[in-house]
Amino acid sequence: MSSKVQLYVYDLSNGLAKQLSMPLTGKQIDGVWHTSVVVFGKETFYGQGICITPPGQSHHGRPLQIVDMGETAIDEETFEEYLSEMRQHYTAEKYHLLDFNCNSFTNDCVGFLTGQSIPAWIKDLPSDFLSTPFGAALRPTIDAMFRRPVPGAAPTPGTLQPPPEAAAAAAAASPNPALAASLLQAVANQAFSPSPSTSTPSPSIPTASQATATIASPIHICTNPATLQSLLRTHRIAVVYFTSATCGPCRMIAPAFEDLAHEKTHRYSGKIAFVKVDLGVGLGSQVAGQYGVRVTPTFLFFLDGQKQHEIKGVNAPELRSQTDMLLYQAYPPHPHTRISLPAVESLSMKPILFTQVPALDTVLSKLGSFLDASSSSDAQSTKQTLTSIVLPYLKSQFPSKDATNVPKKLKASPVLLNSWSEATRKAAATLPPAQLFPLVDMWRLAFLDEAVGTWCAGLSTTHPHTINPVQLFLRKANDILDLTDPDVKAAARNYLLTVLRMIANAYATPALARVLLSPSGERDALTRALVGALLHGDAAVRTAAASVAFNVAASLQQRRVDQVRGADGAGASMGAEEDGEWDVELVSAMLEALGNEAQSEEVVHRLTAAIAFMLRLSPVYDTQLAPLLEVLQARDTLKAKLVAGGCGEQGVQKKDIRKLVEEVAERLCP
Incomplete structure (x- = not known):
């Protein structure tokens, strides 16, 4: 007679991993999984030894998900004999958060009972987590938590806390230390919390109150x-x-x-x-x-x-x-790793930033005049927030060269940023986009402070109802680009230009750069704005758009280079987060903009560099990008910039730009 086998799945983070993983790691991790096997009317799991409770009665409470693993023809007595043998192997002193844990045990039991394995999204979670910079930084902290003070001693519930210096180091490695600390504490509390008194231990087996749990090994x-x-x-x-x-x-x-x-x-x-x-x-x-x-x-x-x-x-x-x-x-190496590309390799992957500081009092005065002319009841409160909170912060970050007394640098605290966000909401609801550019320019400067970028990167998960300035300003920029009235579009030129410069500065913060590249973040809105702005009639707008294009491509290239170097020269993990259709859309827009650019060598330089970054090491180069380049005659488009009339009267003149254009045309374009 066969018996049903089920996998009970719990999330040790209580939902925090799903909320915080993207700003912390750049990857979407939906939970920190603990699992147990339920068969013969019992829930069996590994913590400080093999533990058995009635189903759903462990200290983890009700399972988040129950996965049907099929049926087993093995009888209960045989399974108990198997557990008896396993008890010598799955002992308390061998338990480790990453290397030997609950999911190691359940995978073994499920294999014994059914010949199957637990789902890959559970089994391979540590590889996904540890492949991120934050995960790698956290590894020593986890090891420290499980370092036994006495050889052979088992970990004691309630004492498995990371040493302060290890926890601090791991938190500092995160783009958002506060979020990192919250997530670590939540997992620790759940993993090591005492069991409810209703747990019923199996004879001669450790109680559930002794159990710990974690992600897979x-x-x-x-x-x-x-x-x-x-x-x-x-x-x-x-x-x-x-x-x-x-x-x-x-x-x-x-x-x-x-x-x-x-x-x-x-x-x-x-x-x-x-x-x-x-x-x-x-x-x-x-x-x-x-x-x-x-x-x-x-x-x-x-x-x-x-x-x-x-x-x-x-x-x-x-x-x-x-x-x-x-x-x-x-996983053979990417073919481009064997091509000599000195001009491309000499390009810096640091983002292009717009760091010019205007007269801040003048900027606020301009915005204030727009607010005063409006009939909004929120105008005065908005001005008050900007004058008393935002302006002092910006002046402390960017003191005037002529200032006699340099103010003490103020931190971009959540209270300050939330107040500024609310003032931004009110101003955006009051003023047309053409009058918002002074406010956008203030945010442009703020994004040079990594604390502001990190706060913005975590908004959608930590404070979903707080106005995200990147999201708000991008949406309005796209509305402008969709307009058909040339006079209205012209009036909003300053707004569009300032938004693009603000987005370029957003790439100063790695966490925010990840959000801007993420399909679940702002990528679609950013791509839409970028494609439209690259073809804008104003040269300054095109230059700013080309700068954003460079930052987007450089951020993607940096990730690919890191993966290639980390994988000993092979692109083993590159394709997991890649989107070939998006690559095609962006490269097409860059080539079209490059073909149309007949004035600015700087725009040609930035677009060519961006195209090079999009092509080199792309996992979809052979299948999607190379055919596109042939259809669009990319090589001819690039070489046309070097001849008379291609860019200026004589074509591109600067030697380093010419060398880059020739290299991309000859070696990266089929």
Whole structure:
């Protein structure tokens, strides 16, 4: 008789991960998952040992989601015997937040019961998380939390807190330390909170009040053939380590295997599995027997489910070499990494910023005159906020060169920014866009302060009802670009120009740059404004638009370069967040704007650099961009800028710009 097997899924962050992950990490992470297996009317999970409670009665409360894992033909007595063996392996002192945890255990149990594995979005979460700069910075903090004060001692609920210096370092590595601290504290509280008194422990098994929980591990523990087969199906590459508790050489090679697993799963998220099989645990000997493994340590290397190589004994250099060889086979380097592009490589990927400081009193006076002329009842309160709160902050950040007494630099506190945001809402509801440019110019300067950019990046998740100035001003800019009346558009020229310069400055903050590039952030509105502004009739507007285009492409290029370097030269994880259709839209707009530009060498320079960044290392170059470049005759468009009449009377004259244009045309355009 078969029995139903279910996976109970809990979110340790209580929803904070879903809200805060994008501004913290640049990736959308919907939860910090804890899982347990429910079968035979019991909920079984791993924390300080293997714990059993009635379903839904653990200290985690009700599950966020229940996943049907199918049915098992194994009887309850056999499963209890399996747990008895596993109890020697899944002990309290072995528990680690990242390396050996609840999801390691549930994946093993599900494999034993059904031959399946837990969902990849749970199993591979640590690789996604640790592949972010914030995740990598957080790793030492997590290790410190699980450092036992006494060798062999188990962690104690309520004491697993990061050392102050480690927590501070991790928070500082985040683009938003306050959000980072909130998320860390929420996970810690949920993971280590005491169990409700209604929990019923299984005889001789630790109570649920002792349990901890966490995200999945970079090293997969396998105790049965079904689990290994499932891992081979769900990962292109697998490195399987056969070991035993009594093997001395295994203890010698284990640190090298663990280091390699952390390094490669960090860089090749969800694509490579490092698997540990202990021959003395569960059905580990059966797993070994399937592949003729008789001695430990033995390493087997799989590509697309097929065994490729085998190593016996302690040989750390060969272990790394064979792993790298499989990665190269599965994910060969981008072809552009083998092309010499000196002009492109010499380009700085730092954003173009507009740092000129106007006379701030004059700017506020101009805006105040517009507000005074309006009939709004909010005009005076808006002016008061700008005069008493915003202006002092800006003057402290950008003191006048002629000032005799330099004011103490003020911080962009949430209170200040929220007040400014509300004043912005009122002004935008009162004044037409053509009269808002002084206010936009004040925000332009503010975005040179990373604290302002970080605050703005987190608005949609932390304060969804607070006006986001980027969102507000972009929407109005797009409304202007959609107008057909040339006189009205001309009147709003200053507004559009200032908005573009503000957006360029937004790229001074990495967290906000990620939001601007994210499909779930402001990317669509930004792309729409950028495409329209690149073809604007005013040269200054086109220059500002070309600067934004450069910043967009440079930000994307920086991410790709970091991924290539982090993946030992291969673009293994590049495609996860790429959008080929968006690339095509942006490159098409840049080429059209470049073809039309006959006045400014600076615009040609910035657009050519942006095109180079969009093309180089693009994972969709061969499939989408190269055909587009041929259809649009991109090479001819670029070379036309170098001849008489292409840009000015004699074509582009500056040597460095000519060299860049020629290089992109000849080496990046088919």
